[in-house]
Amino acid sequence: AQTVTQSQPEMSVQEAETVTLSCTYDTSESDYYLFWYKQPPSRQMILVIRQEAYKQQNATENRFSVNFQKAAKSFSLKISDSQLGDAAMYFCAYRAGTYKYIFGTGTRLKVLA
Amino acid sequence: GAVVSQHPSRVICKSGTSVKIECRSLDFQATTMFWYRQFPKQSLMLMATSNEGSKATYEQGVEKDKFLINHASLTLSTLTVTSAHPEDSSFYICSARDPVAGAYEQYFGPGTRLTVT
Numbered sequence: 001a002q003t004v005t006q007s008q009p010e011m012s013v014q015e016a017e018t019v020t021l022s023c024t025y026d027t028s029e030s031d032y033y034l035f036w037y038k039q040p041p042s043r044q045m046i047l048v049i050r051q052e053a054y055k056q057q058n059a060t061e062n063r064f065s066v067n068f069q070k071a072a073k074s075f076s077l078k079i080s081d082s083q084l085g086d087a088a089m090y091f092c093a094y095r096a097g098t099y100k101y102i103f104g105t106g107t108r109l110k111v112l113a
Numbered sequence: 114g115a116v117v118s119q120h121p122s123r124v125i126c127k128s129g130t131s132v133k134i135e136c137r138s139l140d141f142q143a144t145t146m147f148w149y150r151q152f153p154k155q156s157l158m159l160m161a162t163s164n165e166g167s168k169a170t171y172e173q174g175v176e177k178d179k180f181l182i183n184h185a186s187l188t189l190s191t192l193t194v195t196s197a198h199p200e201d202s203s204f205y206i207c208s209a210r211d212p213v214a215g216a217y218e219q220y221f222g223p224g225t226r227l228t229v230t
Contacts, residue, residue, distance in 0.1 A: 037221075043151075043204060045221035091156060099145060099210055099219070103156045 002027045004094050006104035013082045014112050020067075021077045021107045023092030029053075032096040034068065036077045039089040039106075048090070051075065079109075087111045115141045117209045119222035126197055126229055134192045134225045136207035142187035143209035147219070148180075151204040163190045197229045 003026045013019035025034070036048040051059045051068050059066050063080045079086055092104040116139040126132045136146055145164050149157040161171045161182050169182035179201075181193040190209075194201055206224045 043206075043224045045157075045206065045208075095219075098162075100147065100159055100162060101157075101208070101219070102159075105156045 002029070002094055002096065002102050004092055004102050004104040006092055006107050008107045009105070010108045010110070012110045012112055013079070015082055015084060017082055018078060018080045019082055019109065021079075021090055021092075021109070023075045023077070023104055025073050025075065025092070025094050027073070027094065027096065029096045032094060034066075034075045035093040035095065035101075036064070036066070036075075037091045037093060037103075038086075039091060041088075045091075049077065082111050084111050084113060115139075115209075115211055115214065115218075115220045117143075117207065117220045117222040119205075119207060119225050121225060122223065123226045124228070126227070128198055128229055129196055131193055131195045132197055132227060134194075134205055134207075134227070136190045136192070136209065136222050138188045138209045138211070138220070141209075141211045141213065143190075144187065144212050145210040146184060146190040147208045147210075148182060148190075148192050149206045149208070151206060151224075153204075157206060160192075194227065197227070199229045202227055202229045 005024045032053045034051045038046045038048050049061045049064050065078045067076045089106045091106045094102045118137045120135045148160045151157045160175045161169045163169045163182045163184040165184045171177045184190040204224050207222045208219045211218050
């Protein structure tokens with residue numbers, strides 16, 4: 001069975017600094033997608049970034065980038081130039097052919113002014 | 114981007130009653146919708162997969178007679194919590210897949226907070 005693990009329940013970062021959130025997963029599939037979602041206090045899930053497993057190049061979206069290590073089954077999220085609005089719960093998610101998402105337990109990110 | 118709505122956003126009901134939550138895709142046709150439950154400070158747990166015109170597929174441990182799912186049209190799926198009890202109090206989130214947008218595209222609704230008193 002597929003699993004997603006986020007080992008950091010909470011992280012803090014100073015405003016304008018860089019922070020990395022960790023995620024590991026386990027699967028026997030070769031074709032899948034990985035995602036990072038942000039959940040602010042409103043509880044609305046917001047897609048931050050996605051990575052297709054067949055792509056070797058790491059995905060980047062403005063201040064957000066990932067370090068995808070397929071062999072190690074690792075998918076970390078780097079947030080550069082952290083802003084107060086980045087404070088939220090961040091969930092790592094896995095999706096394979098059935099379109100079902102499997103979410104990690106989440107990391108609460110605090111941004112310190 | 115595509116929009117998924119949920120109604121109501123909050124609902125309080127008495128123990129033993131039933132409550133219906135709607136999930137709508139506003140600008141696309143969703144062949145598949147998903148229902149999640151999120152307890153406080155926890156992750157999203159998939160409850161069931163809903164395909165238009167067919168029976169929902171429930172995850173292990175989810176009572177299908179308690180959580181009735183109906184996907185009657187390509188833009189609407191409903192979750193009915195029957196004979197609700199305080200332990201059913203939770204945040205319920207739906208997501209909808211847009212088959213036209215791409216293999217990975219799913220869009221989440223804003224969620225419904227259910228409180229059973």
